[in-house]
Amino acid sequence: MATTRANRDLMRAINRSIILSTIKTQGLIARAEVARVTGLSPASVTGITAELIEEGLIYEKASGDSSGGRPPILLAINPLGGYVVGIKLMEDHAIGALTDLSATILQRYQLPLHDRSAEHAIEIMAELVENLLILGAVSRNKLIGVGVGLAGIVDSNEGVLRQSPYFGWRNFAVRDRLQQLVDSPVCVDNDVNTFTLAERWYGTGQGVDNFLTITIGRGVGLGVVTHGQFYRGVHGGAGELGHTVVNPQGPLCDCGKHGCLEAFVSDPALISLAQQSYQAGEISINVQNIEQIVVLADNGSLPAQRIMGNAGAIFGQSIANMINIFNPSRILVSGEGVRNGKWFFNAMHESIRVNTMPSLYADVDIRVEPWGDDVWARGAASLVLRQLFESPVGQENSFG
Template sequence: MSLRPNRPLPLATPAGVEVLTRIITEEPIPRVEIARRTGLSQAAVTKAVAPLIEAGFVTDQPTGPAEELAEGQLGIGRPVSPLTVVADSVSVIGLKVTPTDLIGVTTDFRAGIRTVRHQQLSGTTPDLVLERLTTLAEELIGALDDDAGPLIGIGVAVSGDVDAPHGVVRDSPFMGWRDVPVAELLTEKLGVPVVVSNDVRALTVAEHWFGVGVGVDSFAVVTIGSGVGCGLYVNGEVVSGANGVSGELGHLPLAPGDLVCTCGRRGCVETVASSDAILARTRETTGRADLDLSGAIDLAHAGDEHAREAFDRAGEVIGSALAAMVNLVGPELVVIAGEGVADYDLYEQRMREAFAAHAFGAAGDARLKLRSHTFDDWARGAAAIVIRSYVRGERPFQR
């Protein structure tokens, strides 16, 4: 198995990047449909596709007589040759970092998961976690079989403020990290290009390219769990922010000011709406210090007024935060995801009431969609970041 990205993409122009992006995200898709959606001429599309087919990244396979043809295609009954990505042309590794676990996956060029590995962590110091990440990556590399394409890179998803262009975790309160050069250190250890991203932004890229965001003009991914995060897709791009920070829904000051967040600030949404905050509130009001989260959920389902109050309070603040977000950005779809959606029914009503009360005008027409995610999906998001960087020729894959 080749570990280095020895399969450079034959993309010499921005048009070629746009064409391949359309194929990856909307396959199977005929050349004429790419031309229609991009505004490129069919000749330009054909010119961009030809080297990708020759190099084995893309294939066109006639599907037989088409019942419906797009305007400008050949006559009725003539075969259509849709373009698709050759999934096994490359392999990618995605790694998700949490304070207690590491989750790793291998994927193909379509971000289809092939292998999954989990490892528990005994601490969160950068040296320990990077050592364990190296071991996990080596294990995943060893799991690549002869049918897998060359490994082009490794993606790492971490919560917090991440300087993605330089691969540095500037501030991760959950991990207790500041200014950790993850990409540089892992590249030295593994000899493979490494891309580092905020975990929610990575999940949003995966939804944009391979999930619910395909074909949607604008959407937001709101994650609820140990933290509350938000990824935004507007104006044709996942928002990263001028300084690499955006969509920090969990740190809007919408909660009581006496509550201190893990980030060190007061009144953040996370101080009320995260799973840790809900558990802490339930323990406080019930006097049950022995409760775990599943116990708090069971109490709430059984009608315990103290447990219900904790979830109601969380729903109120989440709904207000969602309303603030749609008022500012105006997405057509809001995907509610993360491990916290397992108890979504306990706060959904209060959340929707608060959302309706504070969303302004037509912004409130945004569709709220529940989407369950596992930690494997977060790791897949890290792999999707690698795929996007590889296609676009971004660091560390500059062409």
């Protein structure tokens, strides 16, 4: 009996998501049309849409069609029928965004992290949620859920951060811990996965079935979509492009190995190279951030240009490897590292061209897109929106 009940609940959850997703995709749609498109019975559609109207997630609108007869009542998603908070944990602060059901950011907020403990991070995330609800004047019962994007290896099914190279955490049950504090469903995933999900639904990846997102900045990340399916690997660890070894004799990486891609092209790697160059008397200032290196390069410093150019070439070589493996039709390069500038990105493009098989190179459209930190937070929010709009079956890997 319990199984039958569970099956019935699952069927209802699936039908609910299918109906919501249909209304979201179609814009304005009549109930009869929902039944036709989804293949569900008119009775099921009537029952479930009544429930969705009751919850405020959809609303009825008269069609205004005056061509005789009674104008059909149309259904539409109510973007303000529910709210989502997306959170991205950075190294020294946490960024949060409050969005509506169409992933539009309504409020932003951030808080510093005073230490690197998991306990503190959870408290800060809960505080972000509280503050965003207050800023947006949103009552708690309108909060559908909280999405969290984390760097590192994340088991999204279990809501567990399995390994974080930056924080040194292992097997940290982020979802369960945060859920206790915020009293709302929490979804957790790798930050590059959340970014890829948002791009697939709302950005550059719309309608593109084979594409890669590659992020650069504090680290390097990869999101893979093939045939419209997201590739995660056995426990969600796929896409650790930053920790593929470029040269085992290279610099020490955060992960403990030598010569990973990140140890050559991440922000700390570039800053460290520029500081060595300063100590060797080659450049004039002891730089503390990427912007200073970019200014030096733009002002004609050959060593600064060389640091950026070499790193861009190594990065491009790794991207060429990905193109040769996946044959994507589009690659989106983004992340904080888009500020690395022309010396880096010109070298990257040239290296991709030289190192990719020509016919595969011809297939791919490479885009470098500007970046804002709230892109991460919006990606995290879309984790929750996906739960709402996509049926429980197929959420495992697909984007719907």
